[in-house]
Amino acid sequence: MYSLRVNGTQQHVKDAWIGESLLYVLRERLGFMGSKGACEQGECGSCTVLINNDAVCSCLVMAASAIDTDIITVEGLAPAESPNDIQQAFVTEGAVQCGFCTPGLIVAVHHLLETNSSPTEIEVKEALSGNICRCTGYGRIFSAVQLVISQREKSIS
């Protein structure tokens, strides 16, 4: 047995096989269903979480190796039923179609704006280059990011 610190709370992982990915443990052992599993090889970004403030693919992290790290999942970014500004901007701009890539994108956008509050268009594209969306064509996703940036700038001034 080992334990992981997820969204600030220590979680005990029982009966796990050591080779399990963090994505599998989050979803199947701990019930955090926000992170999605698609490619399981780091190509799609739908399983993106933060580990020690880095956005990483949870499918490529061996869960048992992530002891003593700070893991933040999409559930940790805002309480259920009260979306944060990034989530709200995705809704406002229609940046969600099937929604499967959305949690990973929300975490990736959160991470980008935490490290760079006024990214250029190309910096946004590069920061989201590891998150694949097969529905939207990305236009509305980029619009949502721009909306958050302008809203946050306004609230500061």
Place this chain on the structure above:
Amino acid sequence: MTIFSPRSLTEALQVLDEHPTARLLAGGTDTMVEINFRHFEPTDIISLRHVQELQVFETLSAGYRLGSAIPYKQFENGSFSHVSGALSEASRTVGSPQIRATGTIGGNLGTCSPAGDTLPVLSALDAQIELSSVKGIRMLSIHDFMLGVKRNARVSNEIITAIHIPKINGFQGYAKVGVRNAMVISIASACLIHNTDKSHISLALGAVGPTIIRCRTAEKWLTENADLSTSTALTTKVIEEFGRLAASEALPITDHRSTAEYRKHAVGVLAQRLLKRAMK
């Protein structure tokens, strides 16, 4: 199976010595794909995540010592992006931001894929690989370290602890061909380093042979046929011949990513482009 999470290098080397068949886990971006797809059934795992010594960066008198568990992102645009322009460029082409935050330079060496993005850079820089075991440290030239497709000279009780690279005055560049800009494994890649102090240009090719290919023939020809003491532009004839010689040294295969013919052509073009960028 057991996972060990040593908290120091001494502890890690001790555990490895007692469990020489254990898989060393650095970032995990290669190993976890193997496990997720059931291509590899781990027995014992030694996680290097909490071994602080492997994260250490040092400036030496003639170069740098890079801790093996430093992730790509630190070389791309992070704290250590100044150590080598080519290493920065190569790191930026690895996978996605998520992969670059996780995968490590030592992991690239451990996997030793011919398409490993930082490996042509380490070859062109004549890097020295630091291997540690409970018995001590040995240094190995990158050229002796890489043996073949996913094969290297690390023995089972050793950990790749650091990479030593020289500080170079002059142009450094990395170029890669893939199907798109993000998230690609290279079809062909090349790294060119212009050492203006030594009036020498070195060129290494990736993904066009069982391991990284150092273009000794093209390098020697260029030294004999061009003045490399400055960055003065070269004639088209010289640039084309350099590209032709580089392509002739490639030993590509045809696989699901590309054909041998295209790869040979591509590395010739990359060599010419890098030489033009270096000498202008």
